[in-house]
Amino acid sequence: MDYLSSATVPLLLVLGWVLLSLIVGVMAGIKRKFTLEGYLVSGRGLGLIFLYVLMAGEIYSAYAFLGTGGWAYSYGMPIMYAIGYGALAYSFGYFYARYVWKAGKAFGCVTQADYFQVRYNSKTLAVIVALIGIIFNIPYLQLQLQGLGYIVNVGSLGSISTRAGIIIGMVIMMIYVYTSGLRGISWTNLLQATLMFIVAWAVLFAIPFKQFGGISELFKTLAQTKPDHLILHPPMGIAWYVSTLILSGLGFFMYPQMYPSIYGARDLKTLKRNYVLLPIYSIFMIPVILAGFTVAALGLKLGAPDEAVLKAVEITYPSWVLGIVGAAGFAAAASTASAILLSLAGLLSKNLYTIVKPNASDKELVIASRASVVILGTLAMLLALYTPGRLVSLLLLAYAGMTQMFPAAVFGLFWKRMNKYAAGAGMIAGLITITYLRLVLKTNPLGIHFGLWGVLVNVIVTVVVALVTKPEEEIFQKFKEAVVSL
Amino acid sequence: MIMFSIRRCYLMEKTKAYTYAILLGTIPWIAYVVISPFFNKAEPLILGMPPLMFWNTLWLILTSLCLYGAYKFELGGGLLE
Numbered sequence: 001m002d003y004l005s006s007a008t009v010p011l012l013l014v015l016g017w018v019l020l021s022l023i024v025g026v027m028a029g030i031k032r033k034f035t036l037e038g039y040l041v042s043g044r045g046l047g048l049i050f051l052y053v054l055m056a057g058e059i060y061s062a063y064a065f066l067g068t069g070g071w072a073y074s075y076g077m078p079i080m081y082a083i084g085y086g087a088l089a090y091s092f093g094y095f096y097a098r099y100v101w102k103a104g105k106a107f108g109c110v111t112q113a114d115y116f117q118v119r120y121n122s123k124t125l126a127v128i129v130a131l132i133g134i135i136f137n138i139p140y141l142q143l144q145l146q147g148l149g150y151i152v153n154v155g156s157l158g159s160i161s162t163r164a165g166i167i168i169g170m171v172i173m174m175i176y177v178y179t180s181g182l183r184g185i186s187w188t189n190l191l192q193a194t195l196m197f198i199v200a201w202a203v204l205f206a207i208p209f210k211q212f213g214g215i216s217e218l219f220k221t222l223a224q225t226k227p228d229h230l231i232l233h234p235p236m237g238i239a240w241y242v243s244t245l246i247l248s249g250l251g252f253f254m255y256p257q258m259y260p261s262i263y264g265a266r267d268l269k270t271l272k273r274n275y276v277l278l279p280i281y282s283i284f285m286i287p288v289i290l291a292g293f294t295v296a297a298l299g300l301k302l303g304a305p306d307e308a309v310l311k312a313v314e315i316t317y318p319s320w321v322l323g324i325v326g327a328a329g330f331a332a333a334a335s336t337a338s339a340i341l342l343s344l345a346g347l348l349s350k351n352l353y354t355i356v357k358p359n360a361s362d363k364e365l366v367i368a369s370r371a372s373v374v375i376l377g378t379l380a381m382l383l384a385l386y387t388p389g390r391l392v393s394l395l396l397l398a399y400a401g402m403t404q405m406f407p408a409a410v411f412g413l414f415w416k417r418m419n420k421y422a423a424g425a426g427m428i429a430g431l432i433t434i435t436y437l438r439l440v441l442k443t444n445p446l447g448i449h450f451g452l453w454g455v456l457v458n459v460i461v462t463v464v465v466a467l468v469t470k471p472e473e474e475i476f477q478k479f480k481e482a483v484v485s486l
Numbered sequence: 487m488i489m490f491s492i493r494r495c496y497l498m499e500k501t502k503a504y505t506y507a508i509l510l511g512t513i514p515w516i517a518y519v520v521i522s523p524f525f526n527k528a529e530p531l532i533l534g535m536p537p538l539m540f541w542n543t544l545w546l547i548l549t550s551l552c553l554y555g556a557y558k559f560e561l562g563g564g565l566l567e
Binding site: 077080085086090091092094095214215216217219220223230231232238241242246249267268272273275276277278279280282283286289486 | 507518519528531542553556
Protein backbone atom coordinates (compact mmCIF):
# COMPACT_ATOMS: atom_id res chain seq x y z
CA MET A 1 0.00 0.00 0.00
CA ASP A 2 2.84 2.28 0.85
CA TYR A 3 4.28 1.76 -2.59
CA LEU A 4 0.96 2.42 -4.26
CA SER A 5 0.40 5.70 -2.49
CA SER A 6 3.88 6.98 -3.34
CA ALA A 7 3.25 6.12 -6.99
CA THR A 8 -0.11 7.91 -7.15
CA VAL A 9 1.21 11.41 -7.85
CA PRO A 10 3.68 10.38 -10.60
CA LEU A 11 1.03 8.15 -12.15
CA LEU A 12 -1.48 11.00 -12.25
CA LEU A 13 1.15 13.35 -13.71
CA VAL A 14 1.98 10.96 -16.54
CA LEU A 15 -1.62 9.99 -17.31
CA GLY A 16 -2.81 13.58 -16.98
CA TRP A 17 -0.26 14.69 -19.52
CA VAL A 18 -1.15 11.89 -21.94
CA LEU A 19 -4.82 12.80 -21.66
CA LEU A 20 -4.12 16.49 -22.21
CA SER A 21 -2.17 15.65 -25.38
CA LEU A 22 -5.07 13.58 -26.63
CA ILE A 23 -7.63 16.32 -26.02
CA VAL A 24 -5.54 19.06 -27.63
CA GLY A 25 -4.61 16.86 -30.59
CA VAL A 26 -8.18 15.83 -31.29
CA MET A 27 -9.64 19.32 -30.75
CA ALA A 28 -7.19 20.69 -33.33
CA GLY A 29 -8.98 18.95 -36.19
CA ILE A 30 -12.21 17.33 -35.11
CA LYS A 31 -14.52 19.81 -36.80
CA ARG A 32 -12.55 20.14 -40.02
CA LYS A 33 -13.04 18.57 -43.40
CA PHE A 34 -9.54 17.87 -44.61
CA THR A 35 -8.22 17.92 -48.15
CA LEU A 36 -5.04 15.89 -48.65
CA GLU A 37 -3.02 19.12 -48.44
CA GLY A 38 -4.86 20.15 -45.30
CA TYR A 39 -4.32 16.76 -43.72
CA LEU A 40 -0.67 16.05 -44.56
CA VAL A 41 0.86 19.55 -44.63
CA SER A 42 -1.66 21.59 -42.65
CA GLY A 43 -2.76 23.47 -45.77
CA ARG A 44 0.68 25.16 -46.05
CA GLY A 45 -0.48 27.63 -43.44
CA LEU A 46 1.73 27.18 -40.36
CA GLY A 47 3.02 30.34 -38.72
CA LEU A 48 6.31 30.73 -36.87
CA ILE A 49 5.30 29.40 -33.45
CA PHE A 50 3.59 26.25 -34.70
CA LEU A 51 6.34 25.57 -37.22
CA TYR A 52 9.00 25.98 -34.53
CA VAL A 53 7.42 23.65 -31.99
CA LEU A 54 6.55 21.19 -34.73
CA MET A 55 10.17 20.94 -35.88
CA ALA A 56 11.75 21.16 -32.42
CA GLY A 57 9.39 18.46 -31.16
CA GLU A 58 9.86 16.10 -34.07
CA ILE A 59 13.65 16.44 -34.03
CA TYR A 60 14.21 15.65 -30.35
CA SER A 61 12.97 12.17 -29.67
CA ALA A 62 13.00 9.76 -26.76
CA TYR A 63 16.64 9.37 -27.72
CA ALA A 64 17.33 13.00 -26.77
CA PHE A 65 16.49 12.10 -23.17
CA LEU A 66 17.60 8.47 -22.90
CA GLY A 67 20.34 8.03 -25.47
CA THR A 68 22.12 11.36 -25.11
CA GLY A 69 22.42 11.04 -21.33
CA GLY A 70 23.38 7.38 -21.75
CA TRP A 71 26.21 8.25 -24.13
CA ALA A 72 27.54 10.95 -21.81
CA TYR A 73 27.43 8.39 -19.00
CA SER A 74 29.17 5.57 -20.84
CA TYR A 75 31.50 7.33 -23.33
CA GLY A 76 31.79 10.98 -22.31
CA MET A 77 32.89 13.60 -24.86
CA PRO A 78 31.91 11.73 -28.07
CA ILE A 79 28.35 12.87 -27.30
CA MET A 80 29.45 16.36 -28.36
CA TYR A 81 28.70 15.30 -31.92
CA ALA A 82 25.01 15.51 -30.96
CA ILE A 83 25.41 19.15 -29.98
CA GLY A 84 27.25 19.99 -33.19
CA TYR A 85 25.26 18.26 -35.87
CA GLY A 86 22.00 20.04 -35.10
CA ALA A 87 23.64 23.39 -35.78
CA LEU A 88 25.20 22.04 -38.98
CA ALA A 89 21.91 20.58 -40.11
CA TYR A 90 20.07 23.87 -39.54
CA SER A 91 22.66 25.91 -41.40
CA PHE A 92 22.31 23.49 -44.32
CA GLY A 93 18.54 23.29 -43.95
CA TYR A 94 18.25 27.07 -43.90
CA PHE A 95 19.19 27.00 -47.60
CA TYR A 96 17.91 23.60 -48.68
CA ALA A 97 14.40 24.10 -47.25
CA ARG A 98 13.86 26.99 -49.66
CA TYR A 99 13.86 24.60 -52.63
CA VAL A 100 11.75 21.98 -50.92
CA TRP A 101 9.16 24.58 -49.94
CA LYS A 102 9.07 26.15 -53.41
CA ALA A 103 8.73 22.73 -55.06
CA GLY A 104 5.86 22.03 -52.70
CA LYS A 105 4.15 25.28 -53.56
CA ALA A 106 4.71 25.07 -57.32
CA PHE A 107 3.91 21.39 -57.86
CA GLY A 108 1.71 20.57 -54.87
CA CYS A 109 4.16 18.17 -53.19
CA VAL A 110 3.05 16.74 -49.84
CA THR A 111 5.63 13.98 -49.22
CA GLN A 112 9.38 13.49 -49.49
CA ALA A 113 8.98 11.18 -52.49
CA ASP A 114 6.90 13.89 -54.27
CA TYR A 115 9.94 16.16 -54.21
CA PHE A 116 12.07 13.57 -56.01
CA GLN A 117 9.25 12.84 -58.42
CA VAL A 118 8.88 16.43 -59.58
CA ARG A 119 12.62 16.94 -59.98
CA TYR A 120 13.29 13.70 -61.87
CA ASN A 121 9.86 13.12 -63.39
CA SER A 122 10.01 9.47 -62.39
CA LYS A 123 7.38 7.46 -60.58
CA THR A 124 9.85 4.61 -60.09
CA LEU A 125 12.32 6.87 -58.28
CA ALA A 126 9.51 8.17 -56.07
CA VAL A 127 8.60 4.58 -55.22
CA ILE A 128 12.24 3.78 -54.33
CA VAL A 129 12.41 6.87 -52.10
CA ALA A 130 9.09 6.00 -50.44
CA LEU A 131 10.19 2.41 -49.82
CA ILE A 132 13.54 3.45 -48.35
CA GLY A 133 11.72 5.90 -46.08
CA ILE A 134 9.20 3.35 -44.86
CA ILE A 135 11.64 0.44 -44.43
CA PHE A 136 14.16 2.44 -42.40
CA ASN A 137 11.64 4.38 -40.34
CA ILE A 138 9.29 1.62 -39.18
CA PRO A 139 12.07 0.32 -36.86
CA TYR A 140 12.76 3.91 -35.82
CA LEU A 141 9.09 4.33 -34.93
CA GLN A 142 9.24 1.06 -33.04
CA LEU A 143 12.28 2.28 -31.10
CA GLN A 144 10.43 5.47 -30.12
CA LEU A 145 7.60 3.36 -28.76
CA GLN A 146 9.98 1.18 -26.76
CA GLY A 147 11.62 4.30 -25.33
CA LEU A 148 8.19 5.71 -24.56
CA GLY A 149 7.09 2.52 -22.80
CA TYR A 150 10.27 2.38 -20.77
CA ILE A 151 10.24 6.03 -19.68
CA VAL A 152 6.53 5.97 -18.80
CA ASN A 153 7.17 2.81 -16.76
CA VAL A 154 9.99 4.39 -14.75
CA GLY A 155 8.21 7.75 -14.52
CA SER A 156 5.08 6.20 -13.05
CA LEU A 157 7.28 4.32 -10.54
CA GLY A 158 6.34 1.02 -12.15
CA SER A 159 2.58 1.45 -11.91
CA ILE A 160 2.22 1.50 -15.71
CA SER A 161 4.00 -1.48 -17.26
CA THR A 162 6.26 -0.95 -20.26
CA ARG A 163 3.86 -2.86 -22.50
CA ALA A 164 0.88 -0.85 -21.27
CA GLY A 165 2.91 2.33 -21.90
CA ILE A 166 3.59 1.25 -25.48
CA ILE A 167 -0.08 0.50 -26.12
CA ILE A 168 -1.42 3.66 -24.46
CA GLY A 169 1.16 5.84 -26.23
CA MET A 170 0.52 4.44 -29.70
CA VAL A 171 -3.27 4.38 -29.42
CA ILE A 172 -3.32 8.01 -28.24
CA MET A 173 -1.06 9.05 -31.10
CA MET A 174 -3.08 7.13 -33.67
CA ILE A 175 -6.27 8.82 -32.50
CA TYR A 176 -5.00 12.37 -32.77
CA VAL A 177 -2.96 11.86 -35.93
CA TYR A 178 -5.95 10.10 -37.55
CA THR A 179 -8.29 12.92 -36.57
CA SER A 180 -6.19 16.02 -37.11
CA GLY A 181 -3.17 15.17 -39.29
CA LEU A 182 -0.26 17.60 -39.25
CA ARG A 183 -2.42 20.24 -37.62
CA GLY A 184 -2.96 17.95 -34.65
CA ILE A 185 0.76 17.22 -34.40
CA SER A 186 1.68 20.90 -34.46
CA TRP A 187 -0.84 21.62 -31.68
CA THR A 188 0.30 18.73 -29.48
CA ASN A 189 3.94 19.58 -30.14
CA LEU A 190 3.26 23.01 -28.71
CA LEU A 191 2.70 21.16 -25.43
CA GLN A 192 5.45 18.59 -25.90
CA ALA A 193 8.27 20.96 -26.90
CA THR A 194 7.42 23.31 -24.04
CA LEU A 195 7.44 20.51 -21.45
CA MET A 196 10.74 19.08 -22.74
CA PHE A 197 12.34 22.50 -22.52
CA ILE A 198 11.03 23.19 -19.02
CA VAL A 199 12.05 19.79 -17.68
CA ALA A 200 15.55 20.10 -19.12
CA TRP A 201 16.15 23.52 -17.57
CA ALA A 202 14.11 23.38 -14.36
CA VAL A 203 14.75 19.76 -13.37
CA LEU A 204 17.90 18.44 -15.06
CA PHE A 205 20.06 21.55 -15.07
CA ALA A 206 20.00 21.72 -11.27
CA ILE A 207 21.32 18.16 -10.88
CA PRO A 208 25.10 18.88 -11.05
CA PHE A 209 24.58 21.84 -8.69
CA LYS A 210 22.73 19.70 -6.17
CA GLN A 211 25.20 16.81 -6.41
CA PHE A 212 28.52 18.65 -6.68
CA GLY A 213 27.80 22.34 -6.08
CA GLY A 214 28.46 23.36 -9.68
CA ILE A 215 29.45 22.36 -13.21
CA SER A 216 33.21 22.86 -12.66
CA GLU A 217 33.06 20.62 -9.61
CA LEU A 218 31.27 17.98 -11.67
CA PHE A 219 34.03 17.94 -14.27
CA LYS A 220 36.81 18.09 -11.66
CA THR A 221 35.31 14.99 -10.04
CA LEU A 222 34.91 13.35 -13.43
CA ALA A 223 38.60 14.07 -14.21
CA GLN A 224 39.50 11.96 -11.19
CA THR A 225 36.97 9.15 -11.47
CA LYS A 226 36.82 8.82 -15.30
CA PRO A 227 39.55 10.97 -16.94
CA ASP A 228 38.92 9.37 -20.36
CA HIS A 229 35.42 10.88 -20.39
CA LEU A 230 36.82 14.37 -20.91
CA ILE A 231 38.41 13.77 -24.31
CA LEU A 232 37.67 12.06 -27.62
CA HIS A 233 39.81 9.00 -28.18
CA PRO A 234 39.69 5.99 -30.53
CA PRO A 235 37.57 4.16 -31.48
CA MET A 236 35.50 7.31 -31.14
CA GLY A 237 38.39 9.63 -31.84
CA ILE A 238 38.62 12.74 -33.97
CA ALA A 239 38.20 10.92 -37.30
CA TRP A 240 34.99 9.36 -36.00
CA TYR A 241 33.78 12.63 -34.49
CA VAL A 242 34.35 14.74 -37.58
CA SER A 243 32.93 12.16 -40.00
CA THR A 244 29.87 11.62 -37.80
CA LEU A 245 29.28 15.38 -37.61
CA ILE A 246 29.40 15.68 -41.40
CA LEU A 247 27.25 12.62 -42.02
CA SER A 248 24.63 13.61 -39.46
CA GLY A 249 24.59 17.24 -40.57
CA LEU A 250 23.95 16.21 -44.17
CA GLY A 251 21.58 13.34 -43.44
CA PHE A 252 19.23 15.28 -41.22
CA PHE A 253 17.09 16.74 -44.01
CA MET A 254 16.80 13.42 -45.79
CA TYR A 255 14.36 12.04 -43.22
CA PRO A 256 10.76 11.78 -44.51
CA GLN A 257 9.22 13.66 -41.58
CA MET A 258 11.24 16.81 -42.39
CA TYR A 259 9.40 17.34 -45.68
CA PRO A 260 5.79 17.79 -44.55
CA SER A 261 6.89 20.28 -41.91
CA ILE A 262 8.78 22.32 -44.52
CA TYR A 263 5.81 22.24 -46.93
CA GLY A 264 3.65 23.27 -43.98
CA ALA A 265 5.31 26.69 -43.63
CA ARG A 266 3.12 29.67 -44.47
CA ASP A 267 5.81 31.54 -46.42
CA LEU A 268 9.57 31.70 -46.96
CA LYS A 269 10.14 34.31 -44.25
CA THR A 270 8.46 32.16 -41.62
CA LEU A 271 10.41 29.11 -42.77
CA LYS A 272 13.76 30.90 -42.60
CA ARG A 273 13.10 32.59 -39.26
CA ASN A 274 12.34 29.15 -37.91
CA TYR A 275 15.84 27.91 -38.85
CA VAL A 276 17.42 31.02 -37.36
CA LEU A 277 15.83 30.12 -34.01
CA LEU A 278 16.18 26.32 -33.98
CA PRO A 279 19.85 26.12 -32.84
CA ILE A 280 18.85 27.96 -29.64
CA TYR A 281 16.37 25.20 -28.79
CA SER A 282 19.17 22.61 -29.06
CA ILE A 283 20.88 24.04 -25.98
CA PHE A 284 18.37 22.01 -23.98
CA MET A 285 20.55 18.97 -24.69
CA ILE A 286 23.21 20.39 -22.36
CA PRO A 287 21.29 19.73 -19.10
CA VAL A 288 20.54 16.20 -20.35
CA ILE A 289 24.24 15.60 -21.03
CA LEU A 290 25.20 17.05 -17.64
CA ALA A 291 22.81 14.63 -15.95
CA GLY A 292 24.56 11.76 -17.75
CA PHE A 293 27.98 13.05 -16.70
CA THR A 294 26.77 13.34 -13.10
CA VAL A 295 25.94 9.65 -12.92
CA ALA A 296 29.35 8.81 -14.45
CA ALA A 297 31.25 11.08 -12.04
CA LEU A 298 29.49 9.53 -9.05
CA GLY A 299 30.75 6.16 -10.26
CA LEU A 300 27.28 4.59 -10.26
CA LYS A 301 26.87 1.31 -12.13
CA LEU A 302 23.78 1.04 -14.31
CA GLY A 303 22.08 -2.00 -15.83
CA ALA A 304 21.75 -0.14 -19.15
CA PRO A 305 23.31 3.24 -20.14
CA ASP A 306 19.87 4.57 -21.14
CA GLU A 307 18.89 4.64 -17.46
CA ALA A 308 21.41 7.42 -16.74
CA VAL A 309 19.14 10.48 -16.85
CA LEU A 310 16.34 8.82 -14.89
CA LYS A 311 18.90 7.60 -12.33
CA ALA A 312 20.24 11.14 -11.93
CA VAL A 313 16.71 12.39 -11.23
CA GLU A 314 16.00 9.56 -8.84
CA ILE A 315 19.05 10.23 -6.64
CA THR A 316 18.57 14.00 -6.64
CA TYR A 317 14.84 14.59 -6.19
CA PRO A 318 11.86 13.23 -4.28
CA SER A 319 10.29 10.37 -6.20
CA TRP A 320 7.25 12.27 -7.55
CA VAL A 321 9.55 14.37 -9.77
CA LEU A 322 10.08 11.23 -11.83
CA GLY A 323 6.43 11.63 -12.85
CA ILE A 324 7.25 14.95 -14.54
CA VAL A 325 10.23 13.41 -16.26
CA GLY A 326 8.02 10.50 -17.34
CA ALA A 327 5.59 12.98 -18.88
CA ALA A 328 8.49 14.74 -20.62
CA GLY A 329 9.71 11.38 -21.92
CA PHE A 330 6.25 10.74 -23.35
CA ALA A 331 6.36 14.25 -24.84
CA ALA A 332 9.74 13.64 -26.50
CA ALA A 333 8.75 10.26 -27.92
CA ALA A 334 5.22 11.21 -29.00
CA SER A 335 6.21 14.45 -30.73
CA THR A 336 8.71 12.56 -32.89
CA ALA A 337 6.76 9.34 -33.38
CA SER A 338 3.54 11.07 -34.43
CA ALA A 339 5.38 13.09 -37.09
CA ILE A 340 7.13 9.98 -38.43
CA LEU A 341 3.84 8.10 -38.44
CA LEU A 342 2.08 10.76 -40.49
CA SER A 343 4.96 11.18 -42.96
CA LEU A 344 5.12 7.42 -43.57
CA ALA A 345 1.34 7.32 -43.97
CA GLY A 346 1.72 10.03 -46.61
CA LEU A 347 4.33 7.98 -48.48
CA LEU A 348 2.16 4.88 -48.33
CA SER A 349 -0.99 6.60 -49.60
CA LYS A 350 0.27 9.32 -51.95
CA ASN A 351 3.23 7.45 -53.47
CA LEU A 352 2.47 3.72 -53.16
CA TYR A 353 -1.33 3.43 -53.13
CA THR A 354 -1.55 5.57 -56.27
CA ILE A 355 0.35 2.88 -58.19
CA VAL A 356 -2.60 0.57 -57.64
CA LYS A 357 -5.07 3.35 -58.21
CA PRO A 358 -3.60 6.19 -60.29
CA ASN A 359 -6.85 8.19 -60.51
CA ALA A 360 -7.66 8.23 -56.82
CA SER A 361 -9.53 11.40 -55.88
CA ASP A 362 -8.32 13.81 -53.21
CA LYS A 363 -11.02 12.60 -50.85
CA GLU A 364 -10.02 9.01 -51.38
CA LEU A 365 -6.36 9.84 -50.67
CA VAL A 366 -7.31 11.40 -47.33
CA ILE A 367 -9.09 8.16 -46.44
CA ALA A 368 -6.06 6.16 -47.64
CA SER A 369 -3.75 8.35 -45.52
CA ARG A 370 -5.89 7.86 -42.45
CA ALA A 371 -6.02 4.12 -43.04
CA SER A 372 -2.23 4.15 -43.44
CA VAL A 373 -1.87 5.88 -40.07
CA VAL A 374 -3.75 3.02 -38.44
CA ILE A 375 -1.95 0.28 -40.39
CA LEU A 376 1.57 1.61 -39.81
CA GLY A 377 0.87 2.57 -36.19
CA THR A 378 -0.47 -0.88 -35.39
CA LEU A 379 2.46 -2.53 -37.16
CA ALA A 380 5.01 -0.49 -35.17
CA MET A 381 3.13 -1.23 -31.97
CA LEU A 382 3.10 -4.98 -32.60
CA LEU A 383 6.80 -4.91 -33.44
CA ALA A 384 7.54 -3.01 -30.22
CA LEU A 385 5.47 -5.45 -28.16
CA TYR A 386 6.50 -8.76 -29.65
CA THR A 387 9.88 -8.41 -31.34
CA PRO A 388 11.87 -5.73 -29.53
CA GLY A 389 15.41 -5.76 -30.87
CA ARG A 390 14.59 -7.82 -33.96
CA LEU A 391 15.14 -4.93 -36.34
CA VAL A 392 18.35 -3.62 -34.75
CA SER A 393 20.34 -4.16 -37.95
CA LEU A 394 17.94 -1.87 -39.84
CA LEU A 395 18.27 0.78 -37.15
CA LEU A 396 22.05 0.69 -37.33
CA LEU A 397 21.68 1.44 -41.02
CA ALA A 398 18.86 3.97 -40.76
CA TYR A 399 20.75 7.26 -40.47
CA ALA A 400 23.44 6.23 -42.95
CA GLY A 401 20.69 4.88 -45.20
CA MET A 402 18.60 8.04 -45.27
CA THR A 403 21.73 10.08 -45.99
CA GLN A 404 22.13 8.22 -49.28
CA MET A 405 19.39 10.45 -50.72
CA PHE A 406 21.63 13.47 -50.32
CA PRO A 407 23.38 13.50 -53.73
CA ALA A 408 20.08 13.04 -55.61
CA ALA A 409 18.38 15.73 -53.53
CA VAL A 410 21.15 18.34 -53.83
CA PHE A 411 23.00 17.74 -57.12
CA GLY A 412 19.62 17.80 -58.82
CA LEU A 413 19.19 21.45 -57.85
CA PHE A 414 22.12 22.77 -59.86
CA TRP A 415 23.41 20.18 -62.28
CA LYS A 416 21.52 19.90 -65.54
CA ARG A 417 23.02 16.50 -66.35
CA MET A 418 21.48 14.95 -63.22
CA ASN A 419 18.73 12.51 -64.23
CA LYS A 420 16.68 9.73 -62.69
CA TYR A 421 19.21 7.04 -63.61
CA ALA A 422 22.07 8.83 -61.83
CA ALA A 423 19.88 9.53 -58.79
CA GLY A 424 18.64 5.95 -58.48
CA ALA A 425 22.00 4.27 -59.20
CA GLY A 426 23.81 6.49 -56.66
CA MET A 427 21.28 5.76 -53.92
CA ILE A 428 21.41 2.02 -54.48
CA ALA A 429 25.23 1.96 -54.66
CA GLY A 430 25.39 3.91 -51.39
CA LEU A 431 22.94 1.54 -49.71
CA ILE A 432 24.91 -1.52 -50.82
CA THR A 433 28.14 0.03 -49.51
CA ILE A 434 26.79 0.83 -46.04
CA THR A 435 25.10 -2.55 -45.71
CA TYR A 436 28.34 -4.29 -46.61
CA LEU A 437 30.47 -2.19 -44.23
CA ARG A 438 28.09 -2.36 -41.30
CA LEU A 439 26.76 -5.90 -41.52
CA VAL A 440 29.53 -7.86 -43.26
CA LEU A 441 32.82 -6.06 -42.60
CA LYS A 442 31.59 -4.61 -39.28
CA THR A 443 34.21 -1.86 -39.00
CA ASN A 444 34.61 1.80 -39.89
CA PRO A 445 37.55 1.89 -42.36
CA LEU A 446 40.19 4.42 -41.16
CA GLY A 447 37.92 5.24 -38.22
CA ILE A 448 35.63 7.20 -40.57
CA HIS A 449 31.88 6.62 -40.14
CA PHE A 450 30.68 3.90 -42.53
CA GLY A 451 27.82 6.10 -43.73
CA LEU A 452 30.27 8.63 -45.09
CA TRP A 453 31.98 5.90 -47.12
CA GLY A 454 28.52 5.14 -48.50
CA VAL A 455 28.08 8.78 -49.50
CA LEU A 456 31.49 8.75 -51.19
CA VAL A 457 30.67 5.70 -53.32
CA ASN A 458 27.21 7.18 -53.94
CA VAL A 459 28.63 10.47 -55.24
CA ILE A 460 31.10 8.72 -57.55
CA VAL A 461 28.42 6.44 -59.01
CA THR A 462 25.99 9.36 -59.35
CA VAL A 463 28.49 11.51 -61.23
CA VAL A 464 29.67 8.70 -63.52
CA VAL A 465 26.13 7.62 -64.42
CA ALA A 466 25.07 11.24 -64.98
CA LEU A 467 28.00 11.71 -67.37
CA VAL A 468 27.36 8.58 -69.43
CA THR A 469 23.55 8.76 -69.70
CA LYS A 470 21.51 11.20 -71.73
CA PRO A 471 20.66 14.35 -69.75
CA GLU A 472 16.97 15.26 -69.45
CA GLU A 473 17.39 19.00 -69.70
CA GLU A 474 13.73 19.84 -70.27
CA ILE A 475 12.76 18.36 -66.93
CA PHE A 476 15.59 20.21 -65.24
CA GLN A 477 14.66 23.54 -66.87
CA LYS A 478 11.05 23.25 -65.75
CA PHE A 479 12.15 22.48 -62.19
CA LYS A 480 14.78 25.21 -62.23
CA GLU A 481 12.36 27.93 -63.30
CA ALA A 482 9.82 27.08 -60.64
CA VAL A 483 12.12 26.16 -57.78
CA VAL A 484 15.79 27.08 -58.08
CA SER A 485 15.76 30.52 -59.73
CA LEU A 486 16.16 33.31 -57.22
CA MET B 487 16.91 47.11 -73.66
CA ILE B 488 16.62 49.30 -70.57
CA MET B 489 14.14 46.88 -69.06
CA PHE B 490 16.58 44.09 -69.71
CA SER B 491 19.48 45.83 -67.98
CA ILE B 492 17.32 46.76 -64.99
CA ARG B 493 16.36 43.13 -64.68
CA ARG B 494 20.00 42.08 -64.90
CA CYS B 495 21.01 44.58 -62.26
CA TYR B 496 18.24 43.29 -60.02
CA LEU B 497 19.34 39.71 -60.55
CA MET B 498 22.96 40.60 -59.72
CA GLU B 499 21.79 42.13 -56.45
CA LYS B 500 19.93 38.95 -55.67
CA THR B 501 22.86 36.70 -56.52
CA LYS B 502 25.16 38.84 -54.41
CA ALA B 503 22.83 38.74 -51.39
CA TYR B 504 22.50 34.98 -51.77
CA THR B 505 26.28 34.53 -51.95
CA TYR B 506 26.80 36.51 -48.73
CA ALA B 507 24.06 34.52 -47.04
CA ILE B 508 25.68 31.24 -48.08
CA LEU B 509 29.07 32.43 -46.83
CA LEU B 510 27.51 33.12 -43.43
CA GLY B 511 25.91 29.69 -43.51
CA THR B 512 29.30 27.99 -44.02
CA ILE B 513 30.80 29.57 -40.89
CA PRO B 514 29.16 27.08 -38.45
CA TRP B 515 30.46 24.21 -40.59
CA ILE B 516 33.99 25.56 -40.26
CA ALA B 517 33.57 26.14 -36.52
CA TYR B 518 32.43 22.59 -35.87
CA VAL B 519 34.07 20.45 -38.53
CA VAL B 520 37.44 22.21 -38.83
CA ILE B 521 38.03 24.08 -35.57
CA SER B 522 36.25 22.14 -32.82
CA PRO B 523 38.65 19.10 -32.95
CA PHE B 524 41.42 21.45 -31.71
CA PHE B 525 39.43 21.87 -28.50
CA ASN B 526 39.71 18.18 -27.70
CA LYS B 527 41.56 18.70 -24.40
CA ALA B 528 40.67 17.97 -20.79
CA GLU B 529 41.72 21.43 -19.60
CA PRO B 530 41.18 24.30 -18.92
CA LEU B 531 37.54 24.24 -17.83
CA ILE B 532 35.72 27.20 -19.38
CA LEU B 533 32.51 28.26 -17.57
CA GLY B 534 32.93 24.94 -15.81
CA MET B 535 32.92 22.94 -19.05
CA PRO B 536 35.71 21.07 -20.85
CA PRO B 537 36.90 23.07 -23.91
CA LEU B 538 35.10 20.99 -26.56
CA MET B 539 31.80 21.17 -24.71
CA PHE B 540 32.17 24.91 -24.23
CA TRP B 541 32.99 25.51 -27.89
CA ASN B 542 30.14 23.36 -29.20
CA THR B 543 27.62 25.00 -26.88
CA LEU B 544 28.81 28.52 -27.66
CA TRP B 545 28.43 27.81 -31.36
CA LEU B 546 24.78 26.92 -31.00
CA ILE B 547 24.20 30.56 -30.15
CA LEU B 548 26.64 31.83 -32.76
CA THR B 549 25.00 29.62 -35.41
CA SER B 550 21.72 31.36 -34.71
CA LEU B 551 23.47 34.70 -35.16
CA CYS B 552 25.10 33.61 -38.45
CA LEU B 553 21.74 32.46 -39.79
CA TYR B 554 20.14 35.70 -38.64
CA GLY B 555 22.77 37.55 -40.68
CA ALA B 556 21.98 35.31 -43.67
CA TYR B 557 18.29 36.07 -43.18
CA LYS B 558 18.97 39.81 -43.20
CA PHE B 559 20.97 39.54 -46.44
CA GLU B 560 18.26 37.49 -48.11
CA LEU B 561 15.56 39.83 -46.88
CA GLY B 562 17.48 42.86 -48.15
CA GLY B 563 18.07 41.16 -51.50
CA GLY B 564 14.35 40.50 -51.91
CA LEU B 565 14.88 36.75 -51.88
CA LEU B 566 12.13 35.88 -49.46
CA GLU B 567 9.12 37.08 -51.41
